[in-house]
Amino acid sequence: MSWVAEGFIRDAIRSAENFGVPTVAMATMPSPFTNQSPGGVESMVSAGIDQVIQGLTEPPERGPAVDAGFTTITEPMLNFEGKDLLDTMEVMNRQFLEWRWSDGFPLVPPTPDRVERMMAGTTRDPQDVVTTLEPGFGVATVEKIAANAVMAGCRPEHMPVLITAVECISEPVIYLRNKAMSTGPHAPLILVNGPIAKELNINYGVCALGPGSISYANSVIGRALRLVMMNVGFTYPGVSDMDTIGSPIKYSLCAAENTVASPWDSYHEDLGYAPDDSTVTVHFVYGTCELYDFQNWEAEKLVQGFASAACNTVQVSTGKWLVGRRSDPRYHTEEKEHHFMMICPEHALQFHRQGWDKQRIREEMFRRARMTFEELMIGQEPKAFEIAHPEMQWLWDSPKTMLPVVESPECYSIAVVGAAAGRGAFFWGAGAPVTRLIKP
Amino acid sequence: MVKLEVVNPQAITQVVSVPLAPRLSEITGKRIGLYWNMKAGGDVALEHTARLLEERFPKTEFKHFVGSVGASMRHATAEDAELVAKDCDAVVGTTAD
Numbered sequence: 001m002s003w004v005a006e007g008f009i010r011d012a013i014r015s016a017e018n019f020g021v022p023t024v025a026m027a028t029m030p031s032p033f034t035n036q037s038p039g040g041v042e043s044m045v046s047a048g049i050d051q052v053i054q055g056l057t058e059p060p061e062r063g064p065a066v067d068a069g070f071t072t073i074t075e076p077m078l079n080f081e082g083k084d085l086l087d088t089m090e091v092m093n094r095q096f097l098e099w100r101w102s103d104g105f106p107l108v109p110p111t112p113d114r115v116e117r118m119m120a121g122t123t124r125d126p127q128d129v130v131t132t133l134e135p136g137f138g139v140a141t142v143e144k145i146a147a148n149a150v151m152a153g154c155r156p157e158h159m160p161v162l163i164t165a166v167e168c169i170s171e172p173v174i175y176l177r178n179k180a181m182s183t184g185p186h187a188p189l190i191l192v193n194g195p196i197a198k199e200l201n202i203n204y205g206v207c208a209l210g211p212g213s214i215s216y217a218n219s220v221i222g223r224a225l226r227l228v229m230m231n232v233g234f235t236y237p238g239v240s241d242m243d244t245i246g247s248p249i250k251y252s253l254c255a256a257e258n259t260v261a262s263p264w265d266s267y268h269e270d271l272g273y274a275p276d277d278s279t280v281t282v283h284f285v286y287g288t289c290e291l292y293d294f295q296n297w298e299a300e301k302l303v304q305g306f307a308s309a310a311c312n313t314v315q316v317s318t319g320k321w322l323v324g325r326r327s328d329p330r331y332h333t334e335e336k337e338h339h340f341m342m343i344c345p346e347h348a349l350q351f352h353r354q355g356w357d358k359q360r361i362r363e364e365m366f367r368r369a370r371m372t373f374e375e376l377m378i379g380q381e382p383k384a385f386e387i388a389h390p391e392m393q394w395l396w397d398s399p400k401t402m403l404p405v406v407e408s409p410e411c412y413s414i415a416v417v418g419a420a421a422g423r424g425a426f427f428w429g430a431g432a433p434v435t436r437l438i439k440p
Numbered sequence: 441m442v443k444l445e446v447v448n449p450q451a452i453t454q455v456v457s458v459p460l461a462p463r464l465s466e467i468t469g470k471r472i473g474l475y476w477n478m479k480a481g482g483d484v485a486l487e488h489t490a491r492l493l494e495e496r497f498p499k500t501e502f503k504h505f506v507g508s509v510g511a512s513m514r515h516a517t518a519e520d521a522e523l524v525a526k527d528c529d530a531v532v533g534t535t536a537d
Contacts, residue, residue: 002533003485020456033481033534041484049492056472056530057464073448080444088444101450115447138451147449178513232451316512323478324511332509332517384478384512 001025001055003048005032010069011181011242018136018234025055069239070100077112100236103226103251110147118146121156122163123440130163131170134177136234140166144232145224152224157200158217160438161280165190165225166232168282168434172331179284179430180235184316185247186284186430188225189340190254191415193268194278196438197256204256206419222252225282247287255417261345262416263352270358271435283340283413283433286315291343291424299354302347303361307368309426310339310405310412317428319376321407322392323384326431335431336407341365342417342425362409369406374399464530467497473528475505475535478514482534489532503528 004012004026016024028051029044036044080095082088092109096102108114119126119142126143133140142163149162169176169188179186192202203215210219229235237243243250259266268279293305312318317337320326326335343351343361351361373395377385386393395401406412413433418424464470472493474486490502505524507514516524524531 001530002535003482003489018453018456020458021460023460029485033485034479036481038484041481042488045485045488046492049489052489052493052532053467053496056467056532059463060460073450074452076448078446078448080446081441082444083441085442085444088442092444092446109444110447110449112445112447132454133451136451137454137456139454140451143447144449144451147447150447151449227449231449234451234453320511324509324514326511327509327515329507329509329515329517329520334509381478381480381512383483383506384514387506387514388511 027051121159133233196278
């Protein structure tokens with residue numbers, strides 16, 4: 001039996017159904033135990049202890065009847081009526097909003113004809129199962145992905161990128177259930193590498209992450225992935241996406257790499273792919289800040305500034321290595337916490353002129369982005385640190401010891417993105433990025 | 441009136457089913473597992489749960505567990521769950537927020 005906060009009842013019931021135990025016993029308390037004083041926790045437990053006793057001794061019934069928070073419909077086709085075509089489109093959009101199937105922006109109707117055309121963008125059969133997406137265990141057929149791609153405004157040629165992105169987020173190491181359902185603002189950052197980026201006109205330069213017409217492909221591919229997470233994975237806000245505040249970067253976050261201006265091998269070549277291979281990388285990230293520096297040309301000064309971006313005590317991944325590694329218990333996966341750095345061409349060229357490659361930058365970031373043990377432990381559970389690193393408990397006696405904010409230099413992923421002027425972007429990551437080869 | 445037919449974008453779901461553990465006929469004298477996923481406050485809640493149960497049901501034993509994998513959230517693997525099931529008659533968990 002499980003303690004559940006009232007604000008999470010709908011999430012808990014839906015999760016219990018999804019995970020195959022719809023009648024799991026729950027004791028409810030008014031607030032989460034987190035951020036409560038010991039006295040506050042104890043008074044909530046005292047008030048709810050009878051529910052615990054009942055849960056341990058009486059066969060549980062199906063959870064209390066609550067509004068599911070979204071609508072499930074299994075019919076393959078849906079019909080709408082309006083006084084003209086535009087009105088009918090609005091009727092569909094209003095209905096999808098009511099069912100919670102929308103990301104909030106107007107959706108393009110996924111008519112059979114449009115979905116058919118969308119599926120022509122891939123050689124895969126419409127009923128091919130690409131994967132099953134958590135948390136709802138939705139079966140991601142090519143047709144369902146295509147329907148969401150149409151709604152997002154994609155073109156058929158975007159399908160191979162989108163399908164590969166869906167494959168990426170279903171990799172066990174991503175632990176999608178964690179990122180989709182969390183109270184944190186996990187956004188799937190998509191990086192496209194290889195010839196397909198140019199073929200699809202995926203923006204890598206000015207305003208690559210949008211908005212704007214020049215980032216059309218970026219915008220709709222990123223949007224489609226979010227819609228797939230919602231309507232195929234059942235990651236519905238307020239039900240199975242418990243993001244406390246939300247984030248605008250969850251709508252869409254996609255770019256290509258600026259290989260034209262980059263002095264280095266591309267991101268996917270660093271991973272061993274050939275330049276002619278096309279790949280998709282997905283990294284769930286929490287948020288972003290600038291890597292701004294107009295002042296300096298010396299690599300040492302540039303990287304010193306960049307390192308300050310990684311030193312943010314209230315970012316969940318900062319120092320997380322001290323309490324272990326993110327893991328999906330079903331697959332025994334382990335993820336180191338990575339950050340994603342989009343270095344702008346101006347800065348990349350300065351580094352290159354001074355003989356710095358990406359590995360040197362990673363090593364310097366690792367060396368310079370350090371904080372004291374006591375700062376890193378501010379938001380961490382001491383008992384988790386004790387379990388993860390029994391050999392490091394001496395740090396309690398030396399709280400001013402400087403430690404790296406991530407586990408190793410490889411935890412800084414680097415790609416060159418953007419246009420002229422010394423402004424890059426730093427993304428605080430959740431776990432590690434996953435890269436896959438795009439197949440037609 | 442204009443009619444619009446669209447493909448349902450919502451996926452069919454795969455159904456998973458896990459048998460529920462049998463309930464206890466009584467709590468007194470049983471061994472209760474207390475599973476904490478390491479989220480703040482969960483340990484305090486479980487300690488107090490044990491204290492209150494012990495007051496009402498003397499001779500009840502308690503055993504604490506955390507998952508063997510993870511970081512700020514520690515998760516139980518299938519092997520962990522099997523060990524807990526072998527060792528305890530019932531489990532109370534604090535597994536989320």
